[in-house]
Each structure stands twice: as structure tokens, then as C-alpha cells.
Amino acid sequence: MNSSDVELANKPSSDPLDQLIFEHGLRIKRLFFDVELDRMLVLLSNGNVLNLKLSGFARLRNATLEQLNEYTLEGGGVAISWESLDEDLSLKGFIRQAALEETIYHLAKLA
DSSP states (O other): OOHHHHHHHHSOOSOHHHIIIIISOOOEEEEEEETTTTEEEEEETTSOEEEEEGGGSHHHHTOOHHHHTOOEEETTTTEEEETTTTEEEEHHHHHHHHHHHHHHHHHHHHO
């Protein structure tokens, strides 16, 4: 590795989500599911909860509660893996999806 590689590796990210995750240590702690209500709750290391629609994730949409609960935290909580569903999702993706769902909800209330 040359010195320019080291500089790139240690350069702070300009992406605010990457900063939250990789510089401030935001992590997924645990997931909770309610299939009947089409909900997945993502408990974060800072105590916040992301409230997401299961139907927003193609491979999770028709999964059983047992399959959903068979997840593995990856990278210390920066991602989730469901081996039996062949699905891998990132914390960054969850945050983006939650922001999108929240925006759509608020726009619908304005209409």
C-alpha cells in the first residue's frame, strides 16, 4: 500500500449517513417484526427506532416470522443478513428507506 492509499482510507466521508455509521458508530442492535401489520422495527445503538414496511423489501415481503427472525448482524451491526432468504441489507439502506417512507407519509397527508 502506498501513501496515497493510506490517505484515501483515512479521509473522512462527505456522506452524512456514512459519517453517522462509520465515524460516529451508529449500529443496528436488534430487529422486531410484525407480519400482520407489515412492519419491521430496527432498533439502533443510539436508542432510535426505524419503522419500516416489510413489503418494501422484496425478499422479506412473503417471509414467515420464523424466517425473519433468523437474521445475523454483520460488521458489528452495519448490515443484516438472512441466509435462508438470500438477503443482505445495510443500515444505510434502512435509513434511506425510512426517510423515503416518512416523506411519502407526510406528502400524502398534505394531499
